[in-house]
Amino acid sequence: MKILIIGDIVGRPGRNAVKALVPKLRDELKYDLFIANAENSAGGKGITFDTMNELLDSGVDVITTGDHVYQQSCAAAALDIPQVIRPLNYPDAAPGAGWQIVETDNGIKVAVVNLIGRVFMKPVDCPFKAIEKILAEIHQQTKIVVVDFHAEATSEKIAMGWFLDGRVSAVCGTHTHVQTADNRILANGTACLTDLGMTGARNSILGCEVAPVLNHFLTGMPNRYKIAKENVWLTGALIDIDEITGKAGSIELVKKNLN
Numbered sequence: 001m002k003i004l005i006i007g008d009i010v011g012r013p014g015r016n017a018v019k020a021l022v023p024k025l026r027d028e029l030k031y032d033l034f035i036a037n038a039e040n041s042a043g044g045k046g047i048t049f050d051t052m053n054e055l056l057d058s059g060v061d062v063i064t065t066g067d068h069v070y071q072q073s074c075a076a077a078a079l080d081i082p083q084v085i086r087p088l089n090y091p092d093a094a095p096g097a098g099w100q101i102v103e104t105d106n107g108i109k110v111a112v113v114n115l116i117g118r119v120f121m122k123p124v125d126c127p128f129k130a131i132e133k134i135l136a137e138i139h140q141q142t143k144i145v146v147v148d149f150h151a152e153a154t155s156e157k158i159a160m161g162w163f164l165d166g167r168v169s170a171v172c173g174t175h176t177h178v179q180t181a182d183n184r185i186l187a188n189g190t191a192c193l194t195d196l197g198m199t200g201a202r203n204s205i206l207g208c209e210v211a212p213v214l215n216h217f218l219t220g221m222p223n224r225y226k227i228a229k230e231n232v233w234l235t236g237a238l239i240d241i242d243e244i245t246g247k248a249g250s251i252e253l254v255k256k257n258l259n
């Protein structure tokens with residue numbers, strides 16, 4: 001089976017790109033499941049009930065998030081949608097679930113797990129221990145497991161890949177908004193990619209208009225960032241997974257311009 005997974009959708013330009021590109025992607029990539037990180041999809045920060053439904057209606061099957069998940073006051077309602085998950089290693093009391101099992105149209109069960117890193121990020125529970133705790137329970141239901149590890153440090157993301165090698169189908173990073181070119185299958189069959197990149201405007205700084213962000217770096221003053229609109233791309237990966245063993249056969253980079 002094939003799974004398409006894409007990096008952080010930024011604002012309306014990112015959401016519109018998903019909507020516009022899905023028919024073409026379905027046709028070209030022939031994927032069975034579409035996973036998207038949408039932590040920046042509502043106005044660039046966070047998620048809302050309406051934007052999540054918009055993405056699900058556009059053809060996304062499972063939505064993962066990250067450090068911006070609770071930025072909008074209505075995030076809890078968005079996380080009530082079963083297909084929308086938040087990092088597993090947040091405190092138990094935080095709204096939402098950290099993993100979900102979904103079924104493809106062909107009846108194949110896929111577990112999607114969302115984790116968040118601790119290096120150069122706010123303190124949270126250990127992501128390694130958090131997934132270790134739930135893996136046996138997931139494996140009772142399916143061997144096909146895809147992990148979105150939302151983290152800043154390359155080393156932490158690659159370490160997670162090796163930690164889970166042979167036990168999950170794929171470990172893909174998000175959060176930096178820059179797609180890396182280290183897509184590979186590890187020794188025991190886990191597909192790995194340090195970062196899936198961004199689905200948003202590239203004439204930008206991580207999806208935001210250049211001037212306010214640049215001004216912040218030049219002056220140190222806080223600025224109101226705006227979502228950039230020019231030169232929109234969708235980036236991510238297409239992963240081929242053996243349905244019986246759960247091992248990955250290939251992981252290819254996906255990079256599509258809206259125009």
Ligand SMILES: [Fe+2]
Pocket residue numbers: 008039040066175176177
């Ligand atoms: Fe992000």
Ligand SMILES: [Fe+2]
Pocket residue numbers: 039066067068150174175176
């Ligand atoms: Fe993030």
